[in-house]
Amino acid sequence: MKRELIPSWEELEAHKKTxxxxxxxxxxxxxxxxxxSDEVQASILDVLQKEYHLSEGKFCLLIVLHQNPQGIAPSEIAAKIGVSKATISNMLIRMERDGLIVAKPSPDDARAKIICLTQKGQDFMSEILPPHYLRVTKLMERLSEAEQKELIHLLKKMSGRVHA
Structure with a gap:
């Protein structure tokens, strides 16, 4: 979003009359x-795209799998990253072809499958996550630690995940 798209205080006061x-x-x-958010996300995603050829969706999918080493159902992945099951299905096909993931029978239901990172996928995440978190840290250094904690609190409060 360009700065010019943010209305002035005066413009909003005029709308307040209506x-x-x-x-x-x-x-x-x-x-x-x-x-x-858009600016921070773009700067981080640009690096992931340029250095690792990772789209935002693929990166989010890898994060979910990294956080669920025991495996997770494709439908749960779709829900966690906010995409359709069809989109996840297509992403999984490509990532399995690239050797980053493997589909296994679910321990709860042999007809269902769970998705896990392969060793190659785990190694890839071990390679990309530390520099990714360092880039995020550098971006957030514009704020003091107290400001970062207050921002976390305010954003959680705004989203309803924490109460006053």
Whole structure:
């Protein structure tokens, strides 16, 4: 989102005459959050794309598998990363072809399958995660540790994951 797309305080005050419930500070804060998120995400994803040929979806899928070493059902992966089952199916086919993942029978239901990282996939994650987390750390160094903790609290509060 370009900065020019964020309305001015004055513009929002003018709209408030039509809809009194408009809160200019809330609108500007939300748009600033969105803009900052887009900029941070783009800078991180650019590196993942250029250095490792990873799309955002593929990276998210690898993170989910890394966090679930025991394996996880494709439908659960789709739900966790917010894509359709068809999209996950296509991604899994490509990643299995690349040797990063393997589909195994589910221990609970032999008709179902779970997806796990292969050794190659685990090694790949061990290679890319430390520098990824370092890039994130460097980006967040613009804020003090206290500001980072407050930001975490405020974002959780805004999303309803923590109460006042």
């Amino acid at each position: 809809v009194p419930e408009i809160n200019p500070a809330a609108v500007i804060a939300m748009l600033e959050i969105k803009q900052a």
